Amino acid sequence: MTPTPRITIWNEGRHEQRQPEVAALYPEGIHGAIAAGLREHGLTARTATLDEPDHGLSAAALEETDVLFWWGHKAHHEVADDAVERVYRRVLAGMGLIVLHSSHFSKIFTRLMGTTCSLKWRPDNEKERLWVVDRSHPIAAGLDEYIELEQEEMYGEPFDAPPPEELVFISWFQGGEVFRSGCCYRRGSGKIFYFRPGHETNPTYHHPAIRRVLANAARWAAPTGGPPPVFGRRPPLEQLP
Amino acid sequence: MTPTPRITIWNEGRHEQRQPEVAALYPEGIHGAIAAGLREHGLTARTATLDEPDHGLSAAALEETDVLFWWGHKAHHEVADDAVERVYRRVLAGMGLIVLHSSHFSKIFTRLMGTTCSLKWRPDNEKERLWVVDRSHPIAAGLDEYIELEQEEMYGEPFDAPPPEELVFISWFQGGEVFRSGCCYRRGSGKIFYFRPGHETNPTYHHPAIRRVLANAARWAAPTGGPPPVFGRRPPLEQLP
Amino acid sequence: MTPTPRITIWNEGRHEQRQPEVAALYPEGIHGAIAAGLREHGLTARTATLDEPDHGLSAAALEETDVLFWWGHKAHHEVADDAVERVYRRVLAGMGLIVLHSSHFSKIFTRLMGTTCSLKWRPDNEKERLWVVDRSHPIAAGLDEYIELEQEEMYGEPFDAPPPEELVFISWFQGGEVFRSGCCYRRGSGKIFYFRPGHETNPTYHHPAIRRVLANAARWAAPTGGPPPVFGRRPPLEQLP
Amino acid sequence: MTPTPRITIWNEGRHEQRQPEVAALYPEGIHGAIAAGLREHGLTARTATLDEPDHGLSAAALEETDVLFWWGHKAHHEVADDAVERVYRRVLAGMGLIVLHSSHFSKIFTRLMGTTCSLKWRPDNEKERLWVVDRSHPIAAGLDEYIELEQEEMYGEPFDAPPPEELVFISWFQGGEVFRSGCCYRRGSGKIFYFRPGHETNPTYHHPAIRRVLANAARWAAPTGGPPPVFGRRPPLEQLP
Numbered sequence: 012m013t014p015t016p017r018i019t020i021w022n023e024g025r026h027e028q029r030q031p032e033v034a035a036l037y038p039e040g041i042h043g044a045i046a047a048g049l050r051e052h053g054l055t056a057r058t059a060t061l062d063e064p065d066h067g068l069s070a071a072a073l074e075e076t077d078v079l080f081w082w083g084h085k086a087h088h089e090v091a092d093d094a095v096e097r098v099y100r101r102v103l104a105g106m107g108l109i110v111l112h113s114s115h116f117s118k119i120f121t122r123l124m125g126t127t128c129s130l131k132w133r134p135d136n137e138k139e140r141l142w143v144v145d146r147s148h149p150i151a152a153g154l155d156e157y158i159e160l161e162q163e164e165m166y167g168e169p170f171d172a173p174p175p176e177e178l179v180f181i182s183w184f185q186g187g188e189v190f191r192s193g194c195c196y197r198r199g200s201g202k203i204f205y206f207r208p209g210h211e212t213n214p215t216y217h218h219p220a221i222r223r224v225l226a227n228a229a230r231w232a233a234p235t236g237g238p239p240p241v242f243g244r245r246p247p248l249e250q251l252p
Numbered sequence: 253m254t255p256t257p258r259i260t261i262w263n264e265g266r267h268e269q270r271q272p273e274v275a276a277l278y279p280e281g282i283h284g285a286i287a288a289g290l291r292e293h294g295l296t297a298r299t300a301t302l303d304e305p306d307h308g309l310s311a312a313a314l315e316e317t318d319v320l321f322w323w324g325h326k327a328h329h330e331v332a333d334d335a336v337e338r339v340y341r342r343v344l345a346g347m348g349l350i351v352l353h354s355s356h357f358s359k360i361f362t363r364l365m366g367t368t369c370s371l372k373w374r375p376d377n378e379k380e381r382l383w384v385v386d387r388s389h390p391i392a393a394g395l396d397e398y399i400e401l402e403q404e405e406m407y408g409e410p411f412d413a414p415p416p417e418e419l420v421f422i423s424w425f426q427g428g429e430v431f432r433s434g435c436c437y438r439r440g441s442g443k444i445f446y447f448r449p450g451h452e453t454n455p456t457y458h459h460p461a462i463r464r465v466l467a468n469a470a471r472w473a474a475p476t477g478g479p480p481p482v483f484g485r486r487p488p489l490e491q492l493p
Numbered sequence: 494m495t496p497t498p499r500i501t502i503w504n505e506g507r508h509e510q511r512q513p514e515v516a517a518l519y520p521e522g523i524h525g526a527i528a529a530g531l532r533e534h535g536l537t538a539r540t541a542t543l544d545e546p547d548h549g550l551s552a553a554a555l556e557e558t559d560v561l562f563w564w565g566h567k568a569h570h571e572v573a574d575d576a577v578e579r580v581y582r583r584v585l586a587g588m589g590l591i592v593l594h595s596s597h598f599s600k601i602f603t604r605l606m607g608t609t610c611s612l613k614w615r616p617d618n619e620k621e622r623l624w625v626v627d628r629s630h631p632i633a634a635g636l637d638e639y640i641e642l643e644q645e646e647m648y649g650e651p652f653d654a655p656p657p658e659e660l661v662f663i664s665w666f667q668g669g670e671v672f673r674s675g676c677c678y679r680r681g682s683g684k685i686f687y688f689r690p691g692h693e694t695n696p697t698y699h700h701p702a703i704r705r706v707l708a709n710a711a712r713w714a715a716p717t718g719g720p721p722p723v724f725g726r727r728p729p730l731e732q733l734p
Numbered sequence: 735m736t737p738t739p740r741i742t743i744w745n746e747g748r749h750e751q752r753q754p755e756v757a758a759l760y761p762e763g764i765h766g767a768i769a770a771g772l773r774e775h776g777l778t779a780r781t782a783t784l785d786e787p788d789h790g791l792s793a794a795a796l797e798e799t800d801v802l803f804w805w806g807h808k809a810h811h812e813v814a815d816d817a818v819e820r821v822y823r824r825v826l827a828g829m830g831l832i833v834l835h836s837s838h839f840s841k842i843f844t845r846l847m848g849t850t851c852s853l854k855w856r857p858d859n860e861k862e863r864l865w866v867v868d869r870s871h872p873i874a875a876g877l878d879e880y881i882e883l884e885q886e887e888m889y890g891e892p893f894d895a896p897p898p899e900e901l902v903f904i905s906w907f908q909g910g911e912v913f914r915s916g917c918c919y920r921r922g923s924g925k926i927f928y929f930r931p932g933h934e935t936n937p938t939y940h941h942p943a944i945r946r947v948l949a950n951a952a953r954w955a956a957p958t959g960g961p962p963p964v965f966g967r968r969p970p971l972e973q974l975p
Contacts, residue, residue, distance in 0.1 A: 103849065103894075105629070125848035126826065126921050133968040142409045142430050146719035147587070147679040156410070156720040168383045168422065169397070169963045171826075171922055176659070176897055181409065181422055181430045186971050189383050189422045189430050197629040198849050199894055237628035238638040240892045242852040248860055248909050344608065344653075346870070366607035367585065367680050374727040387960035388828070388920040397961040410722045412585075412681055415658055417900070427730050438870040439608050440653055478869035479879040481651045486615040489668050624891045624912050638892070650865045650904065651879070663891065663904055663912045671865050671904045671912050 015054065016077035016107070016233035020045050021067065023083040024060035026211040033211045041082050041209070041216060048222030054229055061086055068094045078107035078229045082209065083117045095119050103199030107232025109225065112164075112209035115172070120205070123198050129171040130190070136162040137185040139208065141192050148179045150193060150204065150227045158220040164210035166190045172205065182207060193224070195231075200240070202232040256295065257318035257348070257474035261286045262308065264324040265301035267452040274452045282323050282450070282457060289463030295470055302327055309335045319348035319470045323450065324358045336360050344440030348473025350466065353405075353450035356413070361446070364439050370412040371431070377403040378426040380449065382433050389420045391434060391445065391468045399461040405451040407431045413446065423448060434465070436472075441481070443473045497536065498559035498589070498715035502527050503549065505565040506542035508693040515693045523564050523691070523698060530704030536711055543568055550576045560589035560711045564691065565599045577601050585681030589714025591707065594646075594691035597654070602687070605680055611653040612672070618644040619667040621690065623674050630661045632675060632686065632709045640702040646692040648672045654687065664689060675706070677713075682722070684714045738777065739800035739830070739956035743768050744790065746806040747783035749934040756934045764805050764932070764939060771945030777952055784809055791817045801830035801952045805932065806840045818842050826922030830955025832948065835887075835932035838895070843928070846921055852894040853913070859885040860908040862931065864915050871902045873916060873927065873950045881943040887933040889913045895928065905930060916947070918954075923963070925955040 022042035026033040037044050042058040049056050059067020061083075073079075079098065083090065095118045102108050102123060110120045115128045141158040143151045158180075167188030173196070180193030192207035206224060208215045215221055263283035267274040278285050283299040290297050300308020302324075314320075320339065324331065336359045343349050343364060351361045356369045382399040384392045399421075408429030414437070421434030433448035447465060449456045456462055504524035508515040519526050524540040531538050541549020543565075555561075561580065565572065577600045584590050584605060592602045597610045623640040625633045640662075649670030655678070662675030674689035688706060690697045697703055745765035749756040760767050765781040772779050782790020784806075796802075802821065806813065818841045825831050825846060833843045838851045864881040866874045881903075890911030896919070903916030915930035929947060931938045938944055 123848045125846045129963070129965040131965055131968055133970065135971045137971055140428055140430075143720050144409050144411075144430075144432065145415065145679060146410060146682050146722060147684050147717070148719065149717040151719035152717045154720050156723055165968070167968065168385050169387060169965075170385075171963060171965070173896065174386065174419070174899055174920060178415070178419070181432075183424055183428055183430045186968070186974055187381055187424055188968075189381075189385075189424045191385065191422075197627065197897060200628050202629050235629070235631040235634045237630065237633035238625050238636050240628060240852070240894065241638055242854055242892075242894070245854050245856040245888070245890065245909070245911075247856065248858045251909055364607045366605045370722070370724040372724055372727050374729065376730045378730055384961055386920060387923050387963060388925050388958065389960065390958040392960035393958045395961050397964055406727070408727065410724075412722065412724070414655065415679060417656055427727070427733055429727075438656060438868060441869050443870050476870070476872040476875045478871065478874035479866050479877050481611070481653065481869060482879055483611040483613055483651075483653070486613050486647070486649065486668070486670075488615065489617045489619055492668055622910055622912075626891050626893075626912075626914065627897065628892060650867050651869060652867075656868065656901070660897070660901070663914075665906055665910055665912045669863055669906055671863075671867075671906045673867065673904075 016229055017075055018049065018054060018056035018078045018080065018229055019072065019076040020056050020058045020080040021082065022058065022060050023086050024062060025086055026084065036212065036214055041211065044216040045080060045225060048216060049226050049229065051222055052226030054226055061089060066090060066094050068097060070097055073097055073101045076106060077233050078109065080109045080111060081114045081117060081119060082111045084113040084211065087117050090118055095122065099123065102201040102203065105200035105234035107201060107229065107234065108203045109228050109232060110203065110205045112207060115205065123203060124172045126173060127171045131167040133165040133186060134210065135165065137165055139163040140183040141180040141208065142183065143179065144181050145177060145179050148177060149231045150179050150224060152227050153223050154220055160208055160215060160218065162213050163208050163215060166207055200234065200237060204228045204232055257470055258316055259290065259295060259297035259319045259321065259470055260313065260317040261297050261299045261321040262323065263299065263301050264327050265303060266327055267325065277453065277455055282452065285457040286321060286466060289457060290467050290470065292463055293467030295467055302330060307331060307335050309338060311338055314338055314342045317347060318474050319350065321350045321352060322355045322358060322360065323352045325354040325452065328358050331359055336363065340364065343442040343444065346441035346475035348442060348470070348475065349444045350469050350473060351444065351446045353448060356446065364444060365413045367414060368412045372408040374406040374427060375451065376406065377454070378406055380404040381424040382421040382449070383424065384420065385422050386418060386420050389418060390472045391420050391465060393468050394464050395461055401449055401456060401459065403454050404449050404456060407448055441475065441478060445469045445473055498711055499557055500531065500536060500538035500560045500562065500711055501554065501558040502538050502540045502562040503564065504540065504542050505568050506544060507568055508566065518694065518696055523693065526698040527562060527707060530698060531708050531711065533704055534708030536708055543571060548572060548576050550580060552579055555579055555583045558588060559715050560591065562591045562593060563596045563599060563601065564593045566595040566693065569599050572600055577604065581605065584683040584685065587682035587716035589683060589711070589716065590685045591710050591714060592685065592687045594689060597687065605685060606654045608655060609653045613649040615647040615668060616692065617647065619647055621645040622665040623662040623690070624665065625661065626663050627659060627661050630659060631713045632661050632706060634709050635705055636702055642690055642697060642700065644695050645690050645697060648689055682716065682719060686710045686714055739952055740798055741772065741777060741779035741801045741803065741952055742795065742799040743779050743781045743803040744805065745781065745783050746809050747785060748809055749807065759935065759937055764934065767939040768803055768948060771939060772949050772952065774945055775949030777949055784812060789813060789817050791820060793820055796820055796824045799829060800956050801832065803832045803834060804837045804840060804842060805834045807836040807934065810840050813841055818845065822846065825924035825926065828923035828957035830924060830952070830957065831926045832951050832955060833926065833928045835930060838928065846926060847895045849896060850894045854890040856888040856909060857933065858888065859936070860888055862886040863906040864903040864931070865906065866902065867904050868900060868902050871900060872954045873902050873947060875950050876946050877943055883931055883938060883941065885936050886931050886938060889930055923957065923960060927951045927955055
């Protein structure tokens with residue numbers, strides 16, 4: 012168990028540079044707001060962004076990361092394939108991955124899921140309610156029975172990811188759609204949590220319940236030290252003990 | 253495989269006797285409407301009701317049933333325990349069970365689920381949309397991406413049943429709730445499908461898409477002839493072949 | 494999260510009284526050996542047995558229990574129904590339950606599962622290997638890729654419990670059988686772990702890796718403080734905010 | 735539902751050309767033996783091999799395929815990426831895919847799974863028993879409680895694929911390993927079944943029970959005609975009906 016996981020928050024970071032309303036909402040960047048939220052729950056995090064060398068995702072940086080948060084949107088294609096490959100291998104080796112909102116289309120998530128991860132959407136600042144449907148799950152710790160966000164982008168089913176192994180939240184949207192908004196997956200030695208809300212022009216990452224979910228997810232996704240896998244050819248039968 | 257499963261539709265049948273508006277809506281009973289719906293899809297069914305001898309669920313009747321539909325509401329407690337026991341054993345032996353709407357609280361469903369199967373509800377004739385979230389599932393065959401019901405009773409999460417093994421539908425309700433509305437379970441040799449809509453004062457069982465779901469579910473839940481289980485003490489090691 | 498869950502180990506405790514070889518193997522009882530194992534991993538536990546008043550499972554005792562271990566075999570039928578009912582309600586309210594070996598046939602487990610929980614068996618002291626098949630799971634923390642037990646009772650498939658939501662171990666047996674040996678279930682607010690090994694005439698609860706699994710399971714099953722469920726009738730639509 | 739799915743059996747086909755013992759065992763090729771097996775169960779299939787133009791997997795051929803069987807081993811890297819891409823899109827659009835034995839390492843399977851799909855192995859012609867662990871599943875129709883293969887290659891856990899959504903078989907091996915041998919996945923509109931046995935130097939595809947599994951799997955994986963997905967931007971809220 013990793014009581015205090017080493018966390019890296021990765022953010023594309025472009026909206027904050029180019030859209031004044033996003034910069035106003037997130038003066039420290041979306042990554043900064045997430046880091047502040049984690050601090051409220053006793054967790055510390057380093058941050059990394061697309062425009063840093065190696066996107067801030069060097070092999071050394073990843074080696075020192077137990078849980079990686081990922082927020083991307085407009086620049087998925089600018090993320091270098093070798094960085095994606097490094098993250099991919101680290102997840103299979105046990106690093107937790109928290110995939111946020113529009114990162115459903117990130118290279119790393121679609122690669123790990125094996126599907127398009129497509130969905131329907133409507134950026135109309137409508138009301139969303141995230142209902143807890145697995146109250147036994149550690150990611151639901153300390154929550155009310157739903158989280159209400161006054162203004163969010165709608166994401167609607169079908170969500171073209173594999174069926175989640177554990178489904179924690181289902182979203183209701185004002186316009187008539189639903190979405191599986193909190194989806195857990197296990198891949199290799201790693202755990203992955205997809206969490207739907209977090210549109211760049213909405214104050215979602217300042218919401219206390221959202222911050223709690225992110226902290227819960229970091230603790231849930233942290234590596235737990237299971238056995239390293241043994242693959243490949245085994246000795247012949249007659250040499251078995 | 254059972255290309256044409258032998259189907260029994262069980263209905264409590266009390267609302268039709270006591271509420272003129274239900275009798276008007278379902279002159280042949282809810283069971284009659286379901287049977288008519290199945291006929292549109294090439295399936296025939298016998299029906300059975302609470303007030304028949306043995307509730308129409310004698311051992312002989314069950315022996316000749318591949319798939320049992322169940323609609324109950326006000327009189328769950330009037331269903332005799334030995335009838336429930338017979339149905340229970342038949343499900344574990346392979347009979348399919350389609351559990352409808354307020355039957356979430358039936359003795360047979362709560363026994364098979366092992367939980368309270370409680371939920372929240374509001375009988376206000378509001379709009380429901382059942383979104384297909386597993387379009388690969390045979391129960392979703394021939395549907396549009398959602399079924400819209402203009403007037404239904406709301407059921408809201410948490411649904412206190414086990415997490416479904418396959419989740420086919422999620423409902424959106426006008427008032428702000430969501431519900432896992434199409435839930436598949438496997439128990440013993442049997443398959444179980446819980447399908448949420450079907451309030452007695454709404455014309456739900458006349459809806460073409462609802463009828464299609466019921467027919468699909470009957471075919472999905474029909475016994476498939478897997479190996480009978482072998483339980484109990486095995487011969488000693490030295491007698492193994 | 495419950496960093497140090499309050500644990501109760503319940504044991505039927507009859508074999509130790511009646512079979513000298515079991516008393517020799519477990520001089521403090523099976524419950525005592527389990528408690529000793531948990532202490533090695535920083536957890537403390539009270540114990541309770543069948544022959545105590547209320548089987549040691551009074552409402553007060555259960556109120557102070559976050560995780561309950563259960564070992565029973567010959568006397569399942571002697572466990573009072575009202576005690577089973579109290580445990581059942583506590584599990585749905587969030588108490589973790591660790592079900593051990595022959596407790597697959599206990600009243601509490603079969604009630605929570607909704608199935609017979611039957612299986613095949615052979616008490617021939619044969620070799621068992623428990624392979625970790627989910628190395629990302631917290632219950633697999635600190636283990637090797639398998640646990641080998643030189644002598645155990647065989648349990649073989651089919652295991653007539655619901656398909657586990659998370660499958661952590663699969664057992665291989667010398668005589669040719671396999672078994673899903675580490676099965677996770679969520680019911681209500683509670684988490685349940687069934688762990689296969691632990692025959693009363695084998696020293697299984699003295700094995701270091703088995704003790705580690707039990708400690709991991711206690712931490713995994715501890716209540717996490719999710720939202721209490723809200724069931725029942727909701728206010729009418731026109732009164733919604 | 736597709737009562738008689740149009741089936742294509744794809745085989746690498748190299749072992750049959752280069753190893754006389756494989757040619758002797760499978761004079762019509764592994765694909766020919768699989769096709770013969772399907773015919774015994776009322777299904778017909780076309781075949782395709784690596785060395786045909788487009789590997790026999792042109793867009794037109796795939797358009798006319800409801801279920802694709804895949805057997806590859808030594809030449810995974812020779813399968814052209816554009817052929818893999820065509821198969822991938824067809825699976826997400828609803829084509830069933832049956833992945834056989836060493837095809838766990840095929841480009842198409844690892845892409846759809848998102849993981850390495852690695853495992854351990856020992857080609858020592860040892861005894862394998864495939865236990866049915868989900869007897870309610872259509873793929874288990876008509877089987878005994880296990881299939882015994884006198885001589886097969888061992889595959890051992892961990893199997894680095896995602897946890898299967900439905901687990902039908904678990905294998906026991908003489909040398910002490912286990913394997914999740916019959917794994918169901920749903921991706922997009924398509925269904926995927928991984929089936930472990932089928933080493934090229936063993937007569938596995940002549941075994942009656944193996945042939946039954948393959949026929950069952952073809953029927954299970956056939957497209958069921960669910961709703962085509964609607965992705966992308968939705969009309970604004972004020973234009974909703």
